[in-house]
Amino acid sequence: MKALVVDQPGPAAQVRIREIEDPRPGPAEVVVQVEWAAVNFADLTAARGLYPYASRPPLVPGVEVVGRVVPQSPDETPRRVCAFVGSGGWAERVSVHRDLVVPLPDDADPLAVAAGLTVVATVQLCADQARMESGEHVLVHGASGGIGSVAAQVLKGAGAGSVTGTLRNMDRAELARAHGYDHVVSATRFPVEVPGTVPGGAVDVVIDGVGGWTRAASFALLRPFGRLVAIGNSSRGSEEPPTGAELRAANTAVVGASLGALSSRTPHLATAYLERAVRDLACGSVSLPVDVLAADRLTDVLGLLEGRAADGKLVLDLTQGVEP
Numbered sequence: 001m002k003a004l005v006v007d008q009p010g011p012a013a014q015v016r017i018r019e020i021e022d023p024r025p026g027p028a029e030v031v032v033q034v035e036w037a038a039v040n041f042a043d044l045t046a047a048r049g050l051y052p053y054a055s056r057p058p059l060v061p062g063v064e065v066v067g068r069v070v071p072q073s074p075d076e077t078p079r080r081v082c083a084f085v086g087s088g089g090w091a092e093r094v095s096v097h098r099d100l101v102v103p104l105p106d107d108a109d110p111l112a113v114a115a116g117l118t119v120v121a122t123v124q125l126c127a128d129q130a131r132m133e134s135g136e137h138v139l140v141h142g143a144s145g146g147i148g149s150v151a152a153q154v155l156k157g158a159g160a161g162s163v164t165g166t167l168r169n170m171d172r173a174e175l176a177r178a179h180g181y182d183h184v185v186s187a188t189r190f191p192v193e194v195p196g197t198v199p200g201g202a203v204d205v206v207i208d209g210v211g212g213w214t215r216a217a218s219f220a221l222l223r224p225f226g227r228l229v230a231i232g233n234s235s236r237g238s239e240e241p242p243t244g245a246e247l248r249a250a251n252t253a254v255v256g257a258s259l260g261a262l263s264s265r266t267p268h269l270a271t272a273y274l275e276r277a278v279r280d281l282a283c284g285s286v287s288l289p290v291d292v293l294a295a296d297r298l299t300d301v302l303g304l305l306e307g308r309a310a311d312g313k314l315v316l317d318l319t320q321g322v323e324p
């Protein structure tokens, strides 16, 4: 089969289209014929050789897909599904643990589900890890990314009192507000402008995928009993946690959330998150802008991701296979 392959993961990684072996499913796995494969920050991390849940070389990025389960016998009909595959989704076929495969509802828009599965499930996981309570005030970094586009919608649906987002490119502020943010603060005005957006000047929960000094400054914005959820490190800065003494002094907590880790180590614990995300995306209660990358532009994918060039979430069109 054909796939988008990164032969040399690293800072100058490129994808190219080439033949690789068909997946050989393990006992608890099925093979999915891919139609749509989303593009995530994790794919860039994998291409750089830094994503711990990526497959061994030849590296094929791609954590989530929509497609059809390849039948095991001639009388089986190919079920339409979406799946969190963790790695290998930018290919014609991918094998995946059964617990990470969710049937696609008949009325669902396959593109919307392909685009949103990981980010919606991740934000739901964050709300649970933070033990977020009704009425709480949440700060989300990167309000126009994939996570950011759905975060305010998911958190408000789970009862958040208000959601403040930070953004590097303020041209996208209106879009962020349209996606449910009560306040949008420029990353260049962070942290000084955040206290003015929340009652009492402190937040209950932070969802931080940026890391580095942003994480340290966010920690200082938590009120007593506040929780910071560390979900990523897109700035590639330091991820040093606060010390025990700092946590005691602030009466706060730092927790982690990773759909990739949950899916690869304990897939049965990820199923409920994926099912919930599919329900929310299928009924349209959560949505995000989508940019389709057609067959003739597939190899541009890493550059577009790195440059944050697309306004919406990138999804690869593999309905006609992986063609150059």
Ligand SMILES: NC(=O)c1ccc[n+]([C@@H]2O[C@H](COP(=O)([O-])OP(=O)(O)OC[C@H]3O[C@@H](n4cnc5c(N)ncnc54)[C@H](OP(=O)(O)O)[C@@H]3O)[C@@H](O)[C@H]2O)c1
Pocket: 040, 041, 042, 118, 119, 122, 141, 142, 143, 144, 145, 146, 147, 148, 166, 167, 168, 169, 187, 209, 210, 230, 231, 232, 233, 234, 235, 236, 257, 258, 259, 260, 305, 308
């Ligand atoms: N733990 C999990 O399960 C999980 C799942 C999905 C994503 N994540 C993490 O969440 C973060 C966002 O992912 P995504 O899917 O939203 O990514 P995305 O759609 O590719 O967007 C990239 C995001 O990262 C921000 N960003 C990129 N480089 C940055 C830098 N040098 N300094 C500050 N911000 C930077 C961007 O901010 P701007 O909008 O301001 O450009 C944008 O919000 C990443 O760290 C990713 O690894 C974690």
